[in-house]
Amino acid sequence: MDFYYSPGSSGCRTVIMTAKAVGVELNKTYLSVRKGETLNPEFVNLNPQHTIPTIVDDGFVLWESRAIAIYLVEKYGKDDSLYPKDPQKRAVVNQRLFFDMGTLYPAFSKFYYSLFRPTKPGTLEDYKKIEDAFQLLNTFLEGQEYVAGDHLTVADFAFVATVSTYEAVEFDIGKYSNVSRWYENAKKVVPGWEENWEGVPQFTIHRRATHNMDFYYTPGSSGCRTVLMTAKAVGVELNKIILNLQEGEQLKPEFVKLNPQHTIPTLVDNGFSIWESRAIAVYLAEKYGKDDSLFPKDPKKQALVNQRLYFDMGTLYAAFSKYYYPLIRTGTPGTQEDYQKIEAAFEFLNTFLEGQDYVAGDHVTVADIAIVATLSTFEAVEFDFSKYSNVTRYYENAKKVVPGWKENWEGLQAFKKRVQERLAEHKKN
Template identity: 65%
Template structure:
């Protein structure tokens, strides 16, 4: 039974404690998310959502900690005490599990996770949601020794993992007496508590070593492919960007203040503590080299691997993206697409990319790189238009997979939807001008 995990993760620690309670041995396989282990092809094949924890039991792969622990109990438990079969008792356990995921731990993530990206916690409003979550839990535990009934269940173990995570960040539990009483008892009666605490000590050591992230200003137009590429690269690196809108349709890029930053007046432009750099592909590489882990798989040190990534980046700029701008982007100026010659160049560019991806899951090697992210931003742009990717099966296969494994894809899609609406408004305005 292979268990892909990090000892610092709350969900991972939940599974460890439940396995201990069941007397199960887990073949633990460490996944270092800071180094991008979760994005490696062999892991993505097991879990296309590339999250931890992930359990593989004799070929059966399952992820999401609460789903894992219920599976382990139903598959291997000698009785139903941890997850009752009685519909009413089970419903209460399930409600507490969903409360843990959607309310209690969610409030932790909103307030404390920014520490790992920016060195600062969330907002006062985010902290109020934590207080509200503990008030609910305090009510649930009124006159109760356990969170879902009269004995220890999987709901106690999952919530214990979450509450102990707050504890390691010095959250004051004494304001919630029922929770504090339950917590003191849960630590004594839950198998695997010691391993849970050791994982928390690792988390605390990491959190104490955090420093504030740099002040990164990104001057951009979020609907544009180049801007979306940088947003996804930053997401992959855990960086926060101060997004500053430059509306090129209104000439913001020509304003004196911006021209002082970038005399070429192009977007996106990044300003990192006074250092200004533009051209999205240069920005992407800079961010990885400056803020990525040593020898990051996104842009590795090996000269052969780098050469291939660089070739794909130049291909994107000079061939693929260039073809899209000349055919599709003409509509932003004229309300019409480019001519047949321009369309032929689009098809030719996708044909080249299709060849590059023959028997390949990624555009520049065996794992996700900045080349994939940049080209993904470009290729996803055709979703704004009626362009059939199925004519290029390797590209279509890669595109479907890249969406799953690239951090920030959801934000990319959101910006694309805004871009599509923007395009529809422009076309409507052009048609109105033509009728006038």
């Protein structure tokens, strides 16, 4: 198994620890990002997104560290302990993985990377996001020895990679007693801890649910629309509860008790609470889907779905929010560099869709549902993606074949109306 990596990358270290846990030997090939080795044509041919880590397993190519970790466990693990088959247990692992990618690690990169590069320094607000992320992790770990249940999972590997990177920059983890306790234990029980630390950069069944499934949401949110479409696909009825974020309803104690991260969408299924839209979508598909078509059980097919879900969250939607949210909030869009990230994300997606009708295989999956929610959000702000022929072709077909498109479109109109109202207010001012 070929493994393209850089030792300092936390994602690469996540894969190394996972490989150690399942007994897989990696044929390591070091790539220097600074020297542009990830842009070599032979590597881009393997991974058009030209990111590390990337594995090649008997011709099967996969990137995104968390997707790789799940793949390794499902294909080579002796049992399902590291990535449980039980939908609820797996959903918690997925939520933690998305939290690591979408909250904990981005907080690190936003503040600390600016200290090592000739860019604008991180702000006090950026540092506060780190503290908030650690406080949330501290809450998740209350009374827990592991981040996603009562035993070690791939979520622990990902968090160990990230938290050890914080340790390297001397962030005071000790202020967060549960995190500190978990981390000290993780150093003893996580396979491959030594390899991780050596690499750390030294910085100078189908059921219908009605009243028992509460869905906290706002119609315009792309994440909420992802869940609405997935619920439609599996035939689940949601007891919809709109939260007004502008009035702070997500901060009410009763909601924070359900979701200490106080984010939407949040689903409560017969007492089981889960948030992060893509984790919810996978959970609904696994627990209520008639078959595994929306989220395949085959490790390779599932790995592709996971990779596209992480791409949607970490690249495509992240690019939208960076450029367009400042426009909605202040009347001034993000920078030209931010806009170029959108174009780069669309180029990647266009490449993924070459000769493909769907983003992760030969039929609709939850990855299509998530990416359709994001693409329609771009459409709402009139982003012109007609020059991306594969994306345009895919999107037009998706409107016809993705379940719940009507519900998505209705919610999108609410978002579009709010955008127009805010932009009109900015013009008046």
